[in-house]
Amino acid sequence: MVPRGRLRSLMLALSALCAQILLTATPSAHATPVVERVFSNAVGARDYYLHVPPGDPTGKPLMVYLHGCTDPQRQLADTGFALTRLADELGFVLAYPIQTGAANERFCWNWFDPANQPRGQGESSIIADLTTALIDEFGLDRARVYVGGYSAGGAMSTVLAAAYPDLYAAIAPMAGGPYQLDPQIFRADLSGASIVSAMGARARPVPGFFLQDLADQTSLYPIGRANLAQWLGAYRLAGEAATPSVPTAVTVNTDPVPTTVERYDTGSCALAEFHTPLGPDHIGGGLLMQSARGFALQHTMMNFLLAHRIGGPRQACG
Template sequence: MSRVRRRRTAVAGLVTLLGTGLWSVPAAAVAGTEQPAVEQPVGEVRYGQVANDQGTMTYRLFVPPQVAQSDDAVPLVVQLHGSNELVDDVAVRSRLDELALERGFVALYPQEDRAATVTGIWNWTEAAQQGRDGRAPSLIAASVEEVREALPIDPGRITVGGFSAGAGMATVMGATHPDIFRGVQTEAGCMFNGTLCAIGSPDHLVGTTLDPIESARQVVAAMGGHAHRQPFVISYGTLDPLALVVGQQALVEQWLATNDLVDDGLLNGSVPTAPATLTYETINGRVHEIAAYVDAQGCLLGQRHVVHGLGHAYSGGEPLQLLDTGADPAGPQMRQVAHDFFEAQADGVCQTPPSGA
C-alpha cells in the first residue's frame, strides 16, 4: 500500500477519570519532543467546519482517491475521538484512513469544541438528555450532511463509531439520529444516558446506574418517528480498567432491548437476549471472544467482542510513538471488523451465524 510519511509532535496526556464518567486516552511522550515518522495512507485530507445557533464544530475528512475520481455511492464512517484526542491522532491510532483506502469509503472525524466542554471531552450524558437538537448531536449530524452534499455517499451505508468518551457519544448518535446512522460501533463505551456510568450496579451489569431496559426505552423515545432496527458492534479489553467498571454487558442489553421494542412496539422477548453463537479465535497470540446476537428472524443483529490482554486502547491500532498506550497493534482491527459487519447488514439479505459455531 502506497503511503506518505510525516513527522509528529507529541502531545502530553494523562489518563483522567472524571466525576462525570469521562476519561482520556494517554499520549505518554513529553510535549514538544520529536516522534518517529508515522506512515499515512495516500488520499485527500480535508478540514471543515459546521455551525448552527448552538455553536460550531470542526472536522477532518479522509477521501480515498478512488472515491474522489468516481460518482459511485460509497459508505461513510464517522469516528468519534476519545478524551483529549485530536482528530489527526485518531486517524493514526484507529488506522481508519488506511481502512478507508482499502475498502473504498469516506472517513469523517468530528472534533469536539474544547471551549464547549471540559478540554473537548464529549459529554454524552448531557447530549442524551438534550436529544436530537442538542449542540453536539446536531453539529455532528450537520457535518455528515455537509459531507453528503460534497461527495457521493450512500445514505443507507452511514455508520458511527467511537472509542472511550467517543463510544458513549456514538451510542447517543445512533439513538438521536437513526435516520442518518445504520450501525453503531463502540469500544469501551456507555449506555444511552448512562450518567455516572462507573458507579454501582447489579452484579451482572457492573458499572451502570441505569437499568438497560430503561435505557432502551429512552433510546426508542429519542429515535421517535425515525426508529428502526439498529445493528451494533461492542468491544473491549479484559485489561481495560475502565471497561471493567463500565457496564459493557449492559450496553449489549440496551441495544437488544431497543431492537426488541422497535420491531413490534413491545418489549416481549422477540429479540433473544442470549447470544446465538460464542466463538473464539487467536490473533497475534491474543484470544478474541465473539458473541453473536440475532433478531426476531434469526438474522445477525449485533456482536460483542472481548479481546483478552487488551487495555484501554484502539485494538489493532497504530501507536503515535513508542510509549503511546492509546493504540495496541495486537488483536483484531475493530474498525475493520465493524465496517465489514455493517456492510453485510446493508445489503438487506439476512445474515445468519455460521453453522456449528
C-alpha cells in the first residue's frame, strides 16, 4: 500500500503536471465573432457577449455561460470564447453575461448573497430576464434553454435552477457549491428541501452536469459531492422518487485529463453526470472549460445539456 503522504504528494505532482500541460502550447481557439451588448432590467444592468451561429437562429437552443471570478472580459478574450466553436458545430446560441467590479471587487457572481437568490430579485433576475429577452428576440426553442458555469458561475447556475426551474431545462454547475451554502461555515441543507421550497409550485427535477476536480484547493472536492447530494435529494422531493443514491453507471475517460464519470439515470432520463478529473487545480479547470484545450470536455457538457428538453412541474425530462 502506498503511504498516505506519498499518495498525496503523487496526486499533487500529477495535478501540477496536468496544469503545466494545459497552460503551455494551447492550440488557438476557433476564431468566431462575438458581439458585446448591454442588458438591463429593474434591478440593474450587465454587459454580455453574444454569439449566434450561422443561419436562421429561429428554433435553436440557448446556452448561458457564467464565468468565474477575476477580470472576466480579459479571461474570455484571452481564451478566444472557446464555446463558440461548439455553438457553430452543434447549432445553439451562446450568451456570456459579465459581472461588474462594482458589484463584486473580484468580479464574482454574488451567488452566496440571499438578496440574489429569490425569483425576481438581484443578479439572478438580471440573468434570467436576459435569457427570456434572447428567447423572444431570436425566436429560440423555449424547451431547450440551459445555464452553466465554473466556480462562482457554477454556483450561480444552481441559484438560477432553484429560482427558475420553468426556464432552464438543465444546468452545468461546475466547481461551484450547494444552493444557499454559507461560505463562512460551509454549511448547507443537503436534503434538497431548500431547493424545492424555492421552486414552489414550479418544482421539477432540473438535470445537472457536475464537475469537481479531485485536486481543487479552492472549491474543495467534498463541496462538489455535497452539491450533487443536495440535487439528488431535490430530484426525489420534486417528483423523481426513484432517483438513485449510487451511480447507475461509472466510466473513465482520458481526454483532456483522466476523469471518472458517474451517471444517475431513471429510465430513459439522465438526471445527472458527475465528472471527477484528476488535475488540474481550480484555475486549470476553469481553463479547460474556456479554452481550446478542453474542447472534448466542453463537447461532453453540451451533449449532456442539449439532450434535455424542459419538463413540466414534477418532470425532469420533457
